Amino acid sequence: MRTRVTIIGAGPAGSLLAHLLQGAGIDCVLLERRSRDYVLGRIRAGVLEAGTVGVLRDADLAGRMDRPREDGGGDPHDGVGLALDHGRLRIDFADLVDRRVMLWGQTEVQRDLYDALEVDGTTFLDRVDEVDLHDLDTDRPRVTFLHDGTRQQITSDWVIGCDGSHGVSSGHVPDQRVFEHSYPFGWLGILSETPPVDDELVYASHERGFALCSMRHAMLSRYYVQCEADDRVDDWSDDRFWTELADRLPDEIAERLVTGPSIEKSITPLRSFVAEPMRHGRLLLAGDAAHVVPPTGAKGLNLAVSDVVLVAAALRAHYHEGDDDPVDAYSDVALSRVWKAVRFSWWLTTLTHRFPDRSPFDRRIQAAEFDHLASSRNARATFADNYTGLPIPLDDLHAGRPRVAA
Ligand code: FAS
Ligand code: PHB
Numbered sequence: 001m002r003t004r005v006t007i008i009g010a011g012p013a014g015s016l017l018a019h020l021l022q023g024a025g026i027d028c029v030l031l032e033r034r035s036r037d038y039v040l041g042r043i044r045a046g047v048l049e050a051g052t053v054g055v056l057r058d059a060d061l062a063g064r065m066d067r068p069r070e071d072g073g074g075d076p077h078d079g080v081g082l083a084l085d086h087g088r089l090r091i092d093f094a095d096l097v098d099r100r101v102m103l104w105g106q107t108e109v110q111r112d113l114y115d116a117l118e119v120d121g122t123t124f125l126d127r128v129d130e131v132d133l134h135d136l137d138t139d140r141p142r143v144t145f146l147h148d149g150t151r152q153q154i155t156s157d158w159v160i161g162c163d164g165s166h167g168v169s170s171g172h173v174p175d176q177r178v179f180e181h182s183y184p185f186g187w188l189g190i191l192s193e194t195p196p197v198d199d200e201l202v203y204a205s206h207e208r209g210f211a212l213c214s215m216r217h218a219m220l221s222r223y224y225v226q227c228e229a230d231d232r233v234d235d236w237s238d239d240r241f242w243t244e245l246a247d248r249l250p251d252e253i254a255e256r257l258v259t260g261p262s263i264e265k266s267i268t269p270l271r272s273f274v275a276e277p278m279r280h281g282r283l284l285l286a287g288d289a290a291h292v293v294p295p296t297g298a299k300g301l302n303l304a305v306s307d308v309v310l311v312a313a314a315l316r317a318h319y320h321e322g323d324d325d326p327v328d329a330y331s332d333v334a335l336s337r338v339w340k341a342v343r344f345s346w347w348l349t350t351l352t353h354r355f356p357d358r359s360p361f362d363r364r365i366q367a368a369e370f371d372h373l374a375s376s377r378n379a380r381a382t383f384a385d386n387y388t389g390l391p392i393p394l395d396d397l398h399a400g401r402p403r404v405a406a
Contacts (some may be wrong), residue, residue: 205370
């Protein structure tokens with residue numbers, strides 16, 4: 001096969017990139033290891049930054065999301081609640097930064113993307129195996145793979161690694177610098193067909209550990225509790241989960257908790273990971289293929305979107321204007337935004353979780369941080385600025401460099 005751009009991985013990053021490239025008249029082939037249904041069945045992120053919502057709307061991917069909430073559409077949120085032990089405060093996004101976030105599950109985003117790829121007529125091969133990359137330092141890189149038992153090869157101008165944190169692309173960047181930080185705990189998440197405990201999300205920091213109350217719609221709640229790094233799902237009965245969740249929430253919230261059987265239960269390890277650079281020759285990396293953040297800041301999916309918006313803009317400049325400054329700036333410009341999201345996710349995780357080796361000094365520092373948020377509008381505005389999403393640096397990409405502090 002011959003195409004302009006080969007995309008490896010059809011999660012949110014790869015499938016959004018394919019849709020954006022098709023819209024720009026740039027042919028691409030999308031390769032996915034799993035089946036479409038498997039990808040659609042993964043329960044992951046829930047919060048879309050303001051910028052991500054704009055990207056979906058501009059790409060005509062927001063039809064279902066923009067239906068009224070009561071008709072199953074997305075749920076715009078103007079704020080989020082924080083609780084320390086049993087004190088509470090609210091970060092009012094609308095008042096502080098005049099932006100909001102959208103509760104719209106990653107599974108819904110993925111469904112809208114796959115529906116759009118059908119309409120686009122994108123060449124989308126799922127259940128591919130043994131993907132390998134070749135000749136990335138030439139202007140005719142090749143991708144080989146098995147599909148339906150047949151070994152195949154694609155020659156293209158560019159290869160975009162959107163194959164997540166366990167993919168193959170990242171391994172094809174020689175002299176890669178890897179930055180990793182592991183957390184001594186994980187998240188146990190459940191879905192339950194019960195009404196959410198509050199209209200907004202609640203991030204709770206308690207002596208017993210972290211808890212998060214989220215939602216998908218008026219009769220589908222998403223809850224998380226911090227668990228041991230080596231816990232297994234079988235260690236957590238529904239009863240144990242609900243009891244632990246209630247113990248970690250402020251009393252007035254715990255009293256409203258409606259429990260029910262979990263319809264999904266999974267454990268996610270928490271880690272921060274960045275691989276630099278996000279390019280080698282004609283290979284560009286985007287999304288979890290280049291970076292992973294703890295889900296505390298709701299950044300993973302949103303970073304995948306911002307990387308892909310930058311890749312699509314760089315490839316449009318390459319093909320439509322013969323300008324390669326944007327693609328040459330891509331790695332540095334993307335990383336400048338990635339590291340700010342990695343920092344915020346690390347900060348919010350450190351603020352809200354119970355560290356096993358934590359000293360009384362550490363607990364006082366957490367309390368002082370909450371006290372500063374409660375008493376300083378500027379501190380709350382910084383939180384809101386990061387949580388609702390920093391700008392996607394398209395201007396820096398076209399200027400050929402990341403913006404740095406003067
Ligand atoms: P993805 O991992 O989503 O997609 C990569 C795709 O590449 C996959 O479909 C994979 O099958 C495919 N692939 C891998 N190797 C391949 C190969 N060799 N050939 C072809 N295809 C290959 N983020 C949040 O913001 N909030 C959350 O609550 C949250 N929860 C999460 C829970 C879990 C269990 C995980 C793993 C992640 C979670 N995340 C969360 C982060 C998640 O949403 C990611 O940031 C997001 O899926 C990133 O999208 P992609 O970069 O497309 O990577
Ligand atoms: C979710 O709804 O799944 C969710 C929300 C906020 C987070 C992480 C996950 O920080």
